[in-house]
Amino acid sequence: MARPVTVGLDGSDESLAAAGWAAHEARSRGAPLRLVNAWPGPEQTDLTPGREAAWQYWSERALRSARAELDADQPETTIVTAQISGLPAPVLLAEAERAQLLVVGSRSIGVVAGFFLGSVGLELAARSMTPVVLVRADGHEERHGDVVVGVEPREPCDDILEFAFDAAARRDGVLRAVHASRVPAIRGDAPWVVDVGLNDARKEAEHALGEVLAPWRDKFSELRVFEEVASDSPARRLVAAAAGTALMVVGRGPRRVGFGPRLGPVTQAVAHHAACPVAVVPQR
Known part of the structure; x- marks a missing residue:
């Protein structure tokens, strides 16, 4: 199987926009789409059992919801999901090594912008040896064109x-x-x-x-x-x-x-x- 187009998904509008863009990109490449959610889990020592369970629940829900929507929009694309315990940057950097493309949502905040959970997208773009695409929820987007x-x-x-x-x-x-x-x-x-x-x-x-x-x-x-x-x-x-x-x-x-x-x-x-x-x- 071809290496996937991988997208970091946290349920935000930016990450959902990234998932939609990545689904079209995966289809054009004839590649599977991999939706990845990184959640802190046991690595975050100050996360109480109750908060950990809630975080895991919402993570699973975000993946299920996004997959259902993308399955309906792109039925011919193979979509897989992964919920991985760990901080977003190292999890997604590891995922990028097995992907042909990594896609993350980005947000603009005035003159100084941060990406995907603050500076994570910026770190990924600076460190990944796989191409990284930054997609905004409020940005102009053309599926085809120049x-x-x-x-x-x-x-x-x-x-x-x-x-x-x-x-x-x-x-x-x-x-x-x-x-x-x-x-x-x-x-x-x-x-x-x-x-x-x-x-x-x-x-x-x-x-x-x-x-x-x-x-x-x-x-x-x-x-x-x-x-x-x-x-x-x-x-x-x-x-x-x-x-x-x-x-x-x-x-x-x-x-x-x-x-x-x-x-x-x-x-x-x-x-x-x-x-x-x-x-x-x-x-x-």
Whole structure:
């Protein structure tokens, strides 16, 4: 059996939206859907027997209810459920190792956003070696349509591009490959010197983007691909490009910063602010 599309489910509106998105994704991949609920259980020492029993009851109820609704909506998709004792992040990270995709709900709280039980979604996106998709209950969602991928040609990006090309092909949509960078400093007083410098920088960026896309264009020859090079903040340009799209794909490198795994500033900004589902793909 194919590896599943796994979704973290806690009964919240965000996690139910994630489950609905994951069900359609599983169907398009010909994969089973696995609904996972992590509940504290005996690991949480301050959980009284009464509270533990209540938590387990509501966990089971959330899984049953979600499965019944998804079975009715996607009768051809194999759906399995799992209730696992443990904290959400380690449980879902372990599940991700056996999945082809991990899907979690995300919520936006003003300027600073947290995901799936606070910061769990953020931790999953930063640590999982399986692609993680963040889905909002209040976000714009298109089942079919364009896919946007953020590309930095100077960095390894084959895993990111493979995910994006495949996603666009399965949606019978268009892939928009976006590379944005701030305007470089051009030395020179004469306006024509600045204009020539900017034009050269743009041509160089267009050439680099075309080169990294070329092998994937050959592999997905029937897919329509549009390239976009912008002199702008990468985060701002990608967030703007997310409007009205089916999926935004961004990458996460293997680097670790500070006291733990972190998303890069562009990926984190997109995950926080994009108005569509966001796939965070680790580049190995």
